[in-house]
Amino acid sequence: MAVAEAAPELLSPAEIDRAFRDPFSPSKRTKATSWIVLLAVLTAFPLVFTNPAVTSIGVFTMFFLLAVVGWNIFSGYSGYISIGHAVYYGFGQYTVALLIMHLGITSGVSELAIVPLAGLAGAAVAVPVGLLVLRVRRHTFIVLTIAVMFIFQLLAFNFPSITGGSTGLNVTPPPWSGNDYNLPFYYIALGTAAIGLLTSWAVRRSKFGLGLLAIRDDEDRAKGLGIKVTRAKLIALVLSAFFVGIAGGLYAIFIGQVFPQFAFTPFYDLYLAVFAFVGGLGTLSGPVFGALLLGPLQQYFELQFGATTLYLIIYGVLFVVILLALPRGIVPSLADRYRTFLASRWRRAEERRGVEGSGVTAGSMIASAPGAAPAERGGS
Amino acid sequence: MLVLQGIVDGILAGALYALMGSGLTLVFGVMEVINFAQGIIVVLGAYFTYTFASHLGVDPFVTLLLTIPIMFTLGYAVYMLLLRPIKRDRVIMSLLVMYATAVVIEGVLDLIFGGTLVEVTASYGTSSVHLGSLDFPNVYLLAFGLSAVLLAALYWILYHTKFGRSLRATTQNLTAAKLVGINVDHVSALTLGIGVGLGAAGGMLFGMTTPFNAASSYDLISRLLVIVILGGFGSVWGAGVAAIVMLVIEDVVAVVWSPVWGQTIFYLVLALVLMFRPQGLFGRRLARAQ
Numbered sequence: 001m002a003v004a005e006a007a008p009e010l011l012s013p014a015e016i017d018r019a020f021r022d023p024f025s026p027s028k029r030t031k032a033t034s035w036i037v038l039l040a041v042l043t044a045f046p047l048v049f050t051n052p053a054v055t056s057i058g059v060f061t062m063f064f065l066l067a068v069v070g071w072n073i074f075s076g077y078s079g080y081i082s083i084g085h086a087v088y089y090g091f092g093q094y095t096v097a098l099l100i101m102h103l104g105i106t107s108g109v110s111e112l113a114i115v116p117l118a119g120l121a122g123a124a125v126a127v128p129v130g131l132l133v134l135r136v137r138r139h140t141f142i143v144l145t146i147a148v149m150f151i152f153q154l155l156a157f158n159f160p161s162i163t164g165g166s167t168g169l170n171v172t173p174p175p176w177s178g179n180d181y182n183l184p185f186y187y188i189a190l191g192t193a194a195i196g197l198l199t200s201w202a203v204r205r206s207k208f209g210l211g212l213l214a215i216r217d218d219e220d221r222a223k224g225l226g227i228k229v230t231r232a233k234l235i236a237l238v239l240s241a242f243f244v245g246i247a248g249g250l251y252a253i254f255i256g257q258v259f260p261q262f263a264f265t266p267f268y269d270l271y272l273a274v275f276a277f278v279g280g281l282g283t284l285s286g287p288v289f290g291a292l293l294l295g296p297l298q299q300y301f302e303l304q305f306g307a308t309t310l311y312l313i314i315y316g317v318l319f320v321v322i323l324l325a326l327p328r329g330i331v332p333s334l335a336d337r338y339r340t341f342l343a344s345r346w347r348r349a350e351e352r353r354g355v356e357g358s359g360v361t362a363g364s365m366i367a368s369a370p371g372a373a374p375a376e377r378g379g380s
Numbered sequence: 381m382l383v384l385q386g387i388v389d390g391i392l393a394g395a396l397y398a399l400m401g402s403g404l405t406l407v408f409g410v411m412e413v414i415n416f417a418q419g420i421i422v423v424l425g426a427y428f429t430y431t432f433a434s435h436l437g438v439d440p441f442v443t444l445l446l447t448i449p450i451m452f453t454l455g456y457a458v459y460m461l462l463l464r465p466i467k468r469d470r471v472i473m474s475l476l477v478m479y480a481t482a483v484v485i486e487g488v489l490d491l492i493f494g495g496t497l498v499e500v501t502a503s504y505g506t507s508s509v510h511l512g513s514l515d516f517p518n519v520y521l522l523a524f525g526l527s528a529v530l531l532a533a534l535y536w537i538l539y540h541t542k543f544g545r546s547l548r549a550t551t552q553n554l555t556a557a558k559l560v561g562i563n564v565d566h567v568s569a570l571t572l573g574i575g576v577g578l579g580a581a582g583g584m585l586f587g588m589t590t591p592f593n594a595a596s597s598y599d600l601i602s603r604l605l606v607i608v609i610l611g612g613f614g615s616v617w618g619a620g621v622a623a624i625v626m627l628v629i630e631d632v633v634a635v636v637w638s639p640v641w642g643q644t645i646f647y648l649v650l651a652l653v654l655m656f657r658p659q660g661l662f663g664r665r666l667a668r669a670q
């Protein structure tokens with residue numbers, strides 16, 4: 001992404017998009033239609049498959065979707081891979097559980113009305129956490145996020161007067177049953193995920209988002225170009241923590257219990273990162289695909305083999321295979337295949353027409369397609 | 381006096397953590413792989429010792445003759461099969477792959493041994509040496525001794541063998557190492573073998589000093605990561621000093637306050653240090669960190 005060097009003067013993001021438009025990428029209309037179709041399918045899903053066992057898998061998948069989309073806003077765009085987002089997840093869970101307990105809320109609707117506060121709590125705790133962890137980069141950052149997650153788990157264990165310690169907290173579940181119980185959670189999570197995706201899209205198109213991508217590619221240079229790097233990273237982290245916090249809040253009410261080892265769990269960190277990686281890190285749709293593919297699998301394995309740790313083995317093996325087979329993620333890999341296919345079809349058509357040595361050759365066309373020279377991350 | 385006992389406990393336990401952490405930091409230095417599986421590797425080593433010691437009826441220290449070669453081979457194979465194919469985003473991809481590997485090993489161990497806490501026992505395990513009012517548990521003294529011997533062996537390998545020179549060259553500059561004809565993949569695989577072997581040796585000692593199950597790996601890995609960050613990534617000596625400093629702080633807090641807070645302080649020290657020295661206590665500041 002040598003955007004700043006190529007631009008003779010400051011261009012607006014829209015102008016930059018036009019200048020760098022990929023001749024083989026789907027049109028705006030195709031993209032918008034796909035999103036609407038996907039949204040419609042996800043909205044219709046629990047109305048078609050009404051078995052509560054199926055819809056509850058749907059609910060967990062939506063929770064994952066929401067959180068992975070949030071995770072991607074920070075880690076995907078800035079390139080700072082957080083393996084510690086369970087901090088905001090757990091904070092959301094405890095916020096909701098404690099508020100419901102101390103305010104004595106019992107009706108399901110008012111319980112769900114509290115959930116945005118879980119997002120705010122996640123966002124609030126992201127500020128001090130961010131100020132600490134964003135002082136370091138790359139591997140130290142990754143490891144530090146893990147360590148911070150364990151600090152919060154320990155604190156949750158060590159303050160039993162507030163958190164209930166290892167006995168955990170109980171949340172009175174809403175007085176609904178069967179599918180009626182699942183549907184509100186499903187749609188709230190889906191709606192929030194859609195808002196998250198819109199936020200992600202807006203960030204990606206904004207100058208702020210370009211700043212994040214610049215940080216991902218070369219932070220020192222980005223700083224030299226006048227991007228306020230710490231502020232940009234912190235804002236992205238706070239945004240991202242908001243959505244993960246909401247996922248935590250919803251989860252706490254849905255499950256009805258909060259425990260330190262399940263609220264601040266290293267598994268959740270792993271899930272978010274792997275889902276995003278499998279889909280395609282830093283792309284808009286990648287996290288969506290990752291969550292929609294792997295979320296249900298995760299739930300299925302846990303339900304099927306959860307009695308023993310067999311599911312851990314299956315899941316671990318699956319992760320390793322996917323990570324090694326699709327190192328760049330599904331969306332970027334498929335997009336590349338699709339571009340190569342379009343480009344070769346275009347070249348064959350050119351050859352049939354006998355056009356040789358015209359202004360634009362197939363070769364230059366392919367070379368100029370961003371898929372041929374993808375925006376490499378700076379990391380080794 | 382309590383404080384003095386805390387310092388003694390901390391130094392003895394610190395040597396053990398230095399041994400377990402040395403494998404982690406060495407592997408990072410050579411191939412930029414954060415071996416998230418090191419925690420479960422330690423536990424795996426402990427279970428090997430536990431099984432061999434109880435079935436063959438030999439002394440835990442003798443089991444190392446079996447455990448270390450097995451674990452070395454495992455480390456070599458893991459590099460060749462799982463880490464060598466990774467070409468892009470090495471740091472994070474290898475972390476995720478090792479994380480997933482750790483999950484698999486944890487699942488297997490839990491399936492075989494269940495979640496019950498076990499401990500490796502030896503006849504001399506419960507007694508201790510008294511010096512004045514200070515108490516030196518035998519197990520910890522032996523652990524300290526073995527850690528010192530193995531770390532000295534590591535030093536000898538690093539600085540007095542041809543392999544050690546290749547390893548240090550790879551740490552300094554991977555591309556240049558390749559250019560002068562070092563088989564970097566072979567060196568990396570051997571390094572992971574050594575790192576995992578050291579972790580397993582640490583596991584035997586860990587199993588003798590602490591009751592453990594498969595889930596102990598999370599507490600272990602988070603401590604080891606803290607030690608490695610504080611020591612500066614890739615610095616074996618930094619990790620050694622950080623291990624002893626951290627364990628002394630933890631044990632002193634544990635005896636004068638409470639064991640629960642000892643563990644929390646462990647992490648709070650990390651936060652404090654990073655505020656003033658983001659590169660760790662002994663790490664060099666990365667000029668261009670991207």
